[in-house]
Amino acid sequence: MxxxxxxxxxxxxxxxxxxxxxxxxxxxxxxxxxxxxxxxxxxxxxxxxxxxxxxxxxxxxxxxxxxxxxxxxxxxxxxxxxxxxxxxxxxxxxxxxxxxxxxxxxxxxxxxxxxxxxxxxxxxxxxxxxxxxxxxxxxxxxxxxFDWALHCAYYKKDAAPIAAEEFLEIDPQQLMQCQLEFHPATQLLQSNYSIFSIREFLNSNEQAEQIHFDEPETVLICRNQYKVEHYVVEAASGIFINYLMQHANLEQAISDTMAQCAEFNPSQAIGFLIQTQCIITIQGVK
Amino acid sequence: MKQLSSIHTGCGIGLKPCHYEEILQRKPELSFLEIHPENYMVEGGLQLYYLEKIRHHYPISMHGVGMSLGSAQGVDDQHLDKLCHLVKNTSPALVSEHLSWSHGQGAYFNDLLPLPYTEESLQLLKSNIHKVQDKLQRNILVENPSTYITFANDELSEQAFLRTLCEQTGCKLLLDINNVFVSTSNHQQDPRAYLAQYPFEYVEEIHLAGHSVYPLVDTKTIRIDDHGSEICDDVWQLFSEFFPNCKTAIPVLIEWDTNPPELDVLLQQAETAKKILHNSFR
Structure with missing residues (x-):
């Protein structure tokens, strides 16, 4: 009953x-x-x-x-x-x-x-x-x-990022064989639409006609301690980060990205990842 | 180190994210803070960070809204595991839930739905409360809900139902005086007659909250328990009259969940409750 x-x-x-x-x-x-x-x-x-x-x-x-x-x-x-x-x-x-x-x-x-x-x-x-x-x-x-990824990032497990100095301490040739582990809150969104620009527009007073909605944009979502941040990244960097998140080692990720985007700048992309504090472990260091 | 695993007496407020920082800075004189554990069943982030900091300054009471003690299909094992994990990590002074159900047909209804007070419901509640208490290895408090309907097949009064649960499971009671006022008003009953039959000997916490009044049908109105305003005079009056019926001075909570006001508003309400509490047990 x-x-x-x-x-x-x-x-x-x-x-x-x-x-x-x-x-x-x-x-x-x-x-x-x-x-x-x-x-x-x-x-x-x-x-x-x-x-x-x-x-x-x-x-x-x-x-x-x-x-x-x-x-x-x-x-x-x-x-x-x-x-x-x-x-x-x-x-x-x-x-x-x-x-x-x-x-x-x-x-x-x-x-x-x-x-x-x-x-x-x-x-x-x-x-x-x-x-x-x-x-x-x-x-x-x-x-x-994009909204959902930002929301979820707040609740992901805490983890401490590795400092820039730790990268510098590793022999560059050895570093190339390493995999990078990302903070659990890190997410990469590769969209066929201008999702970053649309968000910027919604938070500003710009006129809608100034935005080209159908230009692909890639967004990286990170959490710096407890603050969720988001960045627009170049398409090549997006491809590179995606390979890394799929557990490719640095050498493989760079090579595969360059095969698709000749203009890819690996140093700049790695520098960006260190700056966003989204790397928590360098795996494979002997 | 303060003893934070028990609350002897005094007033507390619901802990809301908008007050985390201010509470840590000001450390207002409160006997405890209460949380909804469901909001902290996450992997990490700011909420857990603040809960960890704050619990070293105040005893915590965990007031669940999602266990669905009255679900015919039983309590959800996964949810119980999550609560157990949080209880182990946080060592709350009190753990409470509601005399209601909210889970069925694979859906969670995000509300405290009413139960018919029948022998069948009683057996079910006993079984579910035993399961929760066995898992948590502690007694829980069960709160009387605000209701907007009663069932034609009710066999017991709410007070008799609660008393039997306490006698047969060892659970204790969380008496929500606002809910008593809301429910009795919604069912054309006298709150004093309700409280006269209430098993005060099992009460270990009291809740006070605000509610709203809306038109129903014809000239009838209905009170809705929305926890979004100050406590009304009628509820303060009932609290003054019936608090002395408790076996001892027990913790009293000011609940305000919808659009929480400035912290000082909650502290003022807590001060009012404290005065009544002290006058009762001088």
Whole structure:
């Protein structure tokens, strides 16, 4: 019985709300027309909600539905707010109304599966990628991945970076045979769109027409102690860092990168990695 | 080194990220700080860094919102493992959870959902509380929830339900006086009649918080427990009247989770609670 009650309750809460869900106010606590219609069809159609209402028969149907709506509203509102915090640039790009419309569908289709909701939303970028909206704004999923990577970097395991001097102490020929281990918060995003420039634009007062949205950009996300930072990197450096993150040794990563980009400057790229403090171990030093 | 593994009495506040730095700098006179463990179930980063620093100055109380003690499918082993890990690393003075459920059908509902108070629910809660306590190797406190519905098949009162849980599992109680006020008001009951039947002998912590009032249907209103405002006069009054029913002076928490105000606002609320507490046990 309890199991059935919880199934009915859970399914009723998960049902995609017909309501707009702005800030909690009177409208959220009243029945929408469609919910009212459902109630009037109680004898014809045994929906989850109506089965649940039987367990709440000491209220009028209207009042029971309004009371359940509070739980439903708490569920959607709290998770929309979490997604708003995490995907702030998507909110800026598409506005509150559209964001909430998409967020509600995402929450209904992919509710959290565990109580650590600070890390809820991993699949939101992939969800955005298959929405009609991404035909108009093809960069939106990559912008969401950027938001997500920044968000996750805050919670990754702590690790101490190696100092520049440690690089200098290693024989250069031996260093070439080494692999570099990156700080757990480090992420490389290689996008076909100008995700770095779009973010810069959102945080400035520039005019939209000054941005070419479809120019590929690569972004490196690092955490310096507890501060999350992000850098735009040249395509060649991005290829190089990607090889290193796939555990290639320095010699192999340099050679493979140069085969693709003759203009690649390895010293500059290694200097940049040391400066960002995203290397935590040099592996293979004898 | 201060003894931080227990809280004898006094007032505490919820620890919020916006107050981390200020608390470390000012070290306000508080008996404890309370956290939601779910916010610290991460691999690393700033939150864990501050928790580690702050716990050396204040006893910590862990107030869970995600264990879902009332889930028909049982508590989540992975979540319990994470809580156990955090408890081992942080040595909190208190660990508490809610008389509610939030997990089912593979989804986590991010809310404290109500239970019918039936014999079946009681057996389930007993089993889940035993499992949590066995894993943590300590007794937990169980809090009365704010509810917006009651079930037609209720067989027990909430107070009788809680008393039986304490008697049969060894758990203790976290009495949330705001929740008593909210729930009794929402169900047209008298909060004093509720508290007169409440098993105070098991209470080991009290919560005080703010709530909001919204229209429901017709002329009815409903109180929603949003922890986003100052404690209302009615709740202060109930606290004054019923705090002396506790067996001894126990820790009292000021809860404010939604849009937390300046630290001084919370400290002022804690001062008010302290005065009542001291007057009760002079």
């Amino acid at each position: 309890l199991s059935k009650t919880q199934t009915l309750f859970g399914e009723t809460i998960l049902e995609l709300p017909d309501l707009e869900l702005p800030d909690l106010k009177q409208a959220d606590l009243e029945l929408s027309d469609s919910e009212q219609d459902d109630l009037e069809q109680a004898d014809l159609q045994q929906t989850n909600k109506q089965q649940l209402l039987k367990l709440l028969q000491h209220y009028s149907q209207e009042e029971a539905a309004a009371r359940i709506a509070i739980y439903k509203n708490n569920f959607y509102r709290s998770l929309i707010d979490i997604l708003l915090d995490t995907f702030a640039s998507i909110h800026q790009l598409i506005g509150s109304k559209h964001f909430e419309y998409l967020a509600k569908q995402f929450i209904s289709q992919q509710p959290p599966t565990n109580p650590s909701v600070a890390l809820y939303g991993a699949n939101f970028p992939a969800f955005l990628a298959i929405q009609e909206l991404s035909q108009q704004l093809p960069y939106i999923a990559d912008c969401a991945s």
